Each structure stands twice: as C-alpha cells, then as structure tokens.
Amino acid sequence: MFKINENYQKLPGSYLFSTIAKKVSAFTEAHPDKELIRLGIGDVTQPLAPAVIAAMHKAVDEMGDAGTFRGYAPDLGYAFLRDAIAEHDYKLRGCDISPDEIFVSDGAKSDSANIQEIFGQENRIAVCDPVYPVYVDSNVMAGRTGVYDPKKETWSNVIYMPCTMENGFVPEFPRETPDMIYLCLPNNPTGTTITKAQLQEWVDYANKVGAVIIYDGAYEAYISEGDVAHSIYECEGAKACAIELKSFSKNAGFTGVRLGYTVVPKELKCGEASLHQMWARRHGTKFNGAPYIVQRAGEATYSPEGRTQLKEQVAYYMKNAAAIKNGLKDAGYTVFGGVNAPYIWLKTPGKMTSWEFFDYLLENANVVGTPGSGFGPSGEGYFRLTAFGTYENTLAALGRIQKL
Numbered sequence: 001m002f003k004i005n006e007n008y009q010k011l012p013g014s015y016l017f018s019t020i021a022k023k024v025s026a027f028t029e030a031h032p033d034k035e036l037i038r039l040g041i042g043d044v045t046q047p048l049a050p051a052v053i054a055a056m057h058k059a060v061d062e063m064g065d066a067g068t069f070r071g072y073a074p075d076l077g078y079a080f081l082r083d084a085i086a087e088h089d090y091k092l093r094g095c096d097i098s099p100d101e102i103f104v105s106d107g108a109k110s111d112s113a114n115i116q117e118i119f120g121q122e123n124r125i126a127v128c129d130p131v132y133p134v135y136v137d138s139n140v141m142a143g144r145t146g147v148y149d150p151k152k153e154t155w156s157n158v159i160y161m162p163c164t165m166e167n168g169f170v171p172e173f174p175r176e177t178p179d180m181i182y183l184c185l186p187n188n189p190t191g192t193t194i195t196k197a198q199l200q201e202w203v204d205y206a207n208k209v210g211a212v213i214i215y216d217g218a219y220e221a222y223i224s225e226g227d228v229a230h231s232i233y234e235c236e237g238a239k240a241c242a243i244e245l246k247s248f249s250k251n252a253g254f255t256g257v258r259l260g261y262t263v264v265p266k267e268l269k270c271g272e273a274s275l276h277q278m279w280a281r282r283h284g285t286k287f288n289g290a291p292y293i294v295q296r297a298g299e300a301t302y303s304p305e306g307r308t309q310l311k312e313q314v315a316y317y318m319k320n321a322a323a324i325k326n327g328l329k330d331a332g333y334t335v336f337g338g339v340n341a342p343y344i345w346l347k348t349p350g351k352m353t354s355w356e357f358f359d360y361l362l363e364n365a366n367v368v369g370t371p372g373s374g375f376g377p378s379g380e381g382y383f384r385l386t387a388f389g390t391y392e393n394t395l396a397a398l399g400r401i402q403k404l
C-alpha cells in the first residue's frame, strides 16, 4: 500500500485565501444584490504597461517564425534578462551580483516554497509574525516544523519573531538561535519595513550565528523612504549569508504573467558545499525555464519606457495606499504601513478579533479585506487592506468604512 506525505495532514485548515473565498462566495450567494469591493488578496488590477505588451507581441511574432522560434528556455533564464536584472537591480545600486548568480523563475511564491528543499531537515526556521504564510506552510510540508498547537496556532519547531505595534514592527533577535531566517521586507501583511542599518544588524547576526537569511523582496518597488535597502546585498557581508527572492508580480503587474528570480551568491557556502551549485542543480532538475515571451516581457520592464511606465503604476497604487491610510486615520482607526508597501495594516476596533472584523466589514460595508490572524498569531487583532484596487473602488470602499 502506498503511503502519503503525512506532513500534509498536519496543515491546519485551508490556505488563508481559500477560506476567505469560501466566506465571500457564501455571502454573494445569500446577497446577490450586494456589490462587493475586494481589498483582500494582494492581486493587482492595472493592465500591463505598454512597453511590456509591445515586447510580448514582438516575442509572440518571433515564436511564429521558424527562424526565430524558441523551444525550451535555458533552465536558469535567458542572458538578456539576467543581464538586465544584474545591471538595474544590483549594479546600479552598488551591489556586486553577477548575472550567473540570478536564477529566473515563474515567481516568488514557488521559489519561497521550494528554496527550503536545499536545506537539512533538522534546521530550525525563524519567521516574522505575522508574515506571508507560504514560508511556514512549505516547511510544514517538508516536516521541519514540529507539532502544531491549535490553541496558540504555533508550531513547536518554528521560532516566531513577533512584529507588532509594541515593537514598531521590527523583528528582534530571537532567544533561541535559528538556522534559517525568513525576512519579508517590506513586509506582507503589515506593510512596514526596517531601515538599512537595522537590516545590516540582521546580516551581522546571521553571519555570527551561522544562519542563512531568506530575504523576500517582493515589494521592493514600493519603497519610498531613503534609509531603506532595496536589496539585502546593499548590506556588507550579505553575500555570505543571504538568498534574495524577487517577483515581477507587484512592481510590474505580472501576477497572471508569472515571472520572478532568486539570487544565490556563489560566496554562500555551508562548509565546502555551494548553495549556488545546489540551487542550480535543483532548478535544472525540477524546472524547465520561464517562457521566452514572459522573459522578454520581464526585460521590457527595465527599458527606459518600461521603467517610467512602472513608476507611474506603483505611484497609482501608492496614491490608493495614502487615501486608505489617511481616510482610516480620520475615521479613528489606528493604521500602519502604506508608505513603503501597498498594504495598510489596521488595528481592529474595540475587542474584535481579526475574523470578527472580517465578517463585520463584509456584512456591513460589503468590503473584503484579510484577517491579520491568518498571517500568524501576532496578527490577531489586526486587519489588512490592500492598495491594489482601482482608485475609484478604493475611495468607494473607504467611504463605506467611514460610514460604519
């Protein structure tokens, strides 16, 4: 008789957004006349930039011509894209990352879930709490997280680093020493981040204790403050301890196009073992490359027109973020984030739990948000709204919340 991976049985309930989707569809079935505004899932709404569309059209035409047709892409990504990434995301920021340290992928979700495969089972992971749920869940599937405590909603073998209003959403060095530290900065869901000097302290800490940092920079394009690092490799010593994950989903609206990359520096070693070589082996074995058309689209995001158009797109969402943040403040809410990320993190009013506030908002304002507790135990009592809606919907949702 075959056996299953029992670790999957340990996963509590369904993925956060499936639970939300079920609640929302039950509500719409019961109230077909109500028009919902969705500021829940972090999905973009603006169309792809013209420079991206032009590049995709051109690439489609190339695929239709025997002379320029391309089959399997190189597993690690086309040189034209890796060169553009190395130049714009690293060299121009003073980071010494070479194109062959960049692994092109179909997005940061899969990379953030897959990266743990190259690490030993016995490693202890540390995560900010609250955070993007994929880091913990993928480690549960791998059997690295110990026993689940349904009351506390924590895993015995995971080190949680609370990020709450009490500590200004800045993770503190844990009492127990972790082996793998996940940092998502700017953070999903809190929309907050830390300064470059604070990130440097984390790099120094990781190098001191022999931990690896898995740094998810999916929201890097939204950073507006000058003292915040755009890449962990801006910090000294980061190449010896950090892997960086990036996505084209939020800066370029590629959520439905699918493109991302991971940087594994050659300096990153465990004894004699090169993590760069291990990830190259893993990528080569399990991934057949992001599509040519999509990689050309990615390249176009770095062209002069592409960069200008994407800056405008980010500014559009950040205008929404400012409207939500200021509007909620005026309505008496305590709000965070929204300055270096397209997420607004609010304290639920009164003594409402995150899910109680979710139901309250759904039923009374017909607005869908995301309960903070779905991102970790320290998210209880908080709620996330995204700035990824249209400006009109954002203002309409805000008006409804202000009337409550």
Ligand SMILES: Cc1ncc(COP(=O)(O)O)c(C=O)c1O
Residues within 6 Å of the ligand: 042, 106, 107, 108, 109, 110, 112, 132, 184, 188, 216, 218, 246, 247, 248, 249, 255, 259, 260
């Ligand atoms: C922190 C973080 N990392 C990764 C992702 C997923 O990125 P991608 O669309 O590239 O898979 C998300 C999506 O919401 C995210 O919030």
